[in-house]
Amino acid sequence: MSLASAQSATDVASPAKNRRTRVIAVLMALVGLFTIFVLGVGCAKGAHSILTFNPLNTSNPPWHLGQLTVATRWTNIVLGLAMIALAIEVFVREPRRAVMVRFGVVAVMFLLALLFWAARSPGPSPIDFVNVTSILVGASATTMVLVYGSLSGVMCERSGVVNIAIEGQFIAGAFLGSVLASTTGNFFYAAIAGAFAGGLIGLALAFFSLRYRSDQIIVGIVLVTMLGSLSSYLNLQVFTPYPNLNTGNLAPNLAIPLLDKIPIVGPLFFNQTGFFYLMIVLVAVVSFALFKTRYGLHVRAVGEHPRAAATVGIDVIKVRYRNVVLGGAIAGIGGAAFMAAQGQFVVGYTSGYGYIALAALIFGRWRPSGAVVASIIFGLSVYLSYNLVTYNVPISIYFLEMFPYLITIAVVAGLIGRVRPPAADGRPYVRD
C-alpha cells in the first residue's frame, strides 16, 4: 500500500522538472532585481556601510582588523548582479545537482544585502556597522543545533525510520542537560544527560514504530506534543520550586591555543564550546561510518531494501533500533547544546528548530555533508533574520521571523523532485 502511494506521489511530482528548475531560476532573478533596484539603487548616493571584524565580547582582542567601508549602493548592485548571474546559470544550464545550494546562496546573499542596506550610514538604523565576526559566531550556534538535529535525522532515515521527533529529542536533551549542568556545573555531564534523554525518546520511537509498526509520523508528532507539555509541566513542578536545578550558565568556550588567534576564523572555529567540537567530530564519524564501513553498508541496505538485507542475514529490526536510538542521542546532545548556548532551559524555546533540522536533512539529501551545508544556510538565515531586528528595518519583525520557515517551504516544495529519500524510509518492515 505504502509502496503504491510513493509511486503515485512520484508520478505527481515527475512532470515538468525542468520547468521547476526554471521557476526557481526566475525566482532567483527576481530576488536579484529587487536587490539591485530597491536595496542598491534605492540607497542615497553617498551611503556607505561599515563592516567590522573584531570580536565583540573580548575587550582586548589579540588582533585588530581595520574596518571595511563599502558603498552600500554599489555593493548591493554587485550582489544583485551575482544573484542574477547564478539565476541565468541555473536557467540555461539546468544543472542536475545542487540547484538548492545555489538557491540557498542567493537567499543568504539577499539577507546580506538587506543587512548592508539596513546598516547604511546616513540611514534610520541606530547601529551603523555590521560586525561580521559576531554575526558568524552567532549564526554558528544556530547552525550547530541544526547540524545535530539533521545528523540525527540522517542516522534514523538512512536505516528507514522517519524521525520527526527531533524537536522532542531537543526538548528532552535540553531539559535533562540543564539539570545536570546546573547540579554538576560541568557541561560534559550535560552532554551525556542530553544523549541519554534523546536516546530514550529515540527508543520510544523505535519501540512503537518497529515493534508495533505504528505510523512513524504519528508516533513522532505525538512524542513531540507529549514532551512539549511534559517539559512545561516539569518546569512548573520542578524548576519553579527548585530553581537551582535550572540555574543556567553558558557553556565555557574552550580556546585552542594559537589557532584561536587567527582573525575571524579563530573565534568561529577554534574558540567554541565543547559541543561545537563534538559536532565536528560527530559529522566526520557519521559520514565515515555510514559510507566507509561494513556497519554503514548494513544500515544503508536496511534503509533501501530491508528484505534483501534480511536475506543476506542482516537483522533489520536490530539495525533500525540501534540507529534510531543513536540518532535520538545525537539530537539529545543537540538539545543540550542549545540549552548551553542559551544559558538555561526555557519552555518552548526550540520553536520548531527540530523541524527546520528535518528540512535541512531533506535539503542535504540524507547525507551528513549535505546536512551540514543545509544547516549552515538555514542557520545563517535564521540568525540574520533575527539579527536584522536590531537595525530598525522598516519591515515588521514578524515578517522577518517568517523568513526561515518560508525558505524551508520553498526548499521542500521547490526542488525536492530531484532528491530521493532512502527507498524504505518510513515503511514498517514485516518479517516474512
Next chain:
Amino acid sequence: MSDAAAPPRRSLWARYSTASPIVVAALALFLGLVFGALIIATTNAAVLDAWRAIFHSWGGLPHALNVTFNNVGAAYRDIFTGSVVDPQGFWHSLTTGKGWPNTLTPLSETLTYATPLVIVSIGVGVAFQAGLFNIGANGQAVIGGILGAVIGSMLHMPTILHLPLTLLGGIVGGMFCGALPGLLKAYTGAHEVIVTLMFNYVTYAFLLYAVLSTPFQQPGQENDIGRTMDRSAILAPLFGTKSGLRVSYGIFVAAAVVVFAWWLLDRSSLGFDFRVTGANPTAARASGISARSVIVTVFLISGGLAGLAGVVQVASTTHYVDGGFLIGNAGIGFTAITVALLGRNRPMGIVWASLLFAALGVGGRNMQASTGIPLDLATVIQSVIVLFVATPVLVKEIFRLKEAPTTGIHLSTTGWGA
C-alpha cells in the same frame, strides 16, 4: 474495492467485545490516567517527602501510600468536578432548586471547549481518511480566527448578515491557508507534513503582526490584542448572557459540521474518492480518480473546517483575538490530531473523543487552580492515550486480550519528498 470503502456491519456484541476499538480506546484512557498518576506521584513534593520517610522506618509506608492516593485522587477528582459535575453542588441544586448555573458551569465549559475541537478534528479526520496528514490545522484555525474577527469587528451590519459572513470569513481564511500546502503537495510533491508544520510558525508570526498593527489592534491598546467583535457577529450564549454559562449557539455549527462530514464521507461520491485514495492510491488512480484534485479538495475542506473552528472559538468565547490565540504546543490543531486518531476519523467517534479531551482540558484548569498541578498534565495524558490507541497490539498485550484488536491507524504517509 467496496470492501475497503464500507466496513461490514457488526453486531452489538462484536462492537463491545475485546476486539472492538471502543474497548481499546477505553483501556488506552485507563493507561493514560495511570501514566498521569505516576507523573503526579513522582513530581509532587508532598508525595516525595512521604516516601522519603520510609527510609527511616517502615511505619511510614501506609502514610506514604495514603498521601500518594490522596494527591492523585484530589487531582483526578478536580478534573472530574471541573469538567462534568460536582456531586455536592448537583445534590444541592436538586434538593433546593437553586444554584443551577453554578452546577452546570463545568458541563457548559466542557461543551464550549469541545465545540471548536469537534470542528477542527473533523477537518483533520477527513484529511486522514484520504491518507493526508494536516498538521497545519492550528495555523489554519489562527488565520480563520483572525479573518473572522476582522469581519466581525471592522464591518458593521445586522446579525442576520453579519454572523454568517463572519463564519464564512473564517472558512475562507482557513481554506486559503490550507490550499497552499495542498497545491504544493499536488503540484510539486512537497510533503504536506513539513509544509504544514512550517506554515504554523508563519501564521503565528502573522498573528502577532496582525494584533500589533494599526488597523486591527484594539484602539487605545499597546498590548497584543485585536479589536472586539460586534455583538451582531458573535455566537451568543445559549441560555442568555445572564446565566453565566458560556455554551453558545456554536454547538449547532458543530452539529452541522458533524452532519456534513457524515454526508461527505458516507454518502457523497467525493468522500468515496477520498477514502479510496486513502485506502489504496493505486486503485484510486486506476479507477480514474485524480490524485491532484483529491489532494487539493481535501486540503480545502480540512483547512476550511479548521478556519471555521478558529472563528467559532473567537466568536463564542473571548470575542477578540490576542497574541496568545490558539498558540502553543497544545494548540487546538495539535489536540485535533489526537482527537481524530482517538475517534478513528469517524464523525461520531470524533464527537466522543472531543468531549473526552475537552473534559480533560477543562478539568485540568480546575485541577491547576485548586491543587497547583499544572494543566499540561492533561495534554500529557492525551498524548499517552493516543500512543496506545495507535498501537492496539500493545494494549492487547498489556491486558492479555484474547481476540486480536483491529489494526491501528494506517496512513499512506511514507518518506519525504517525491
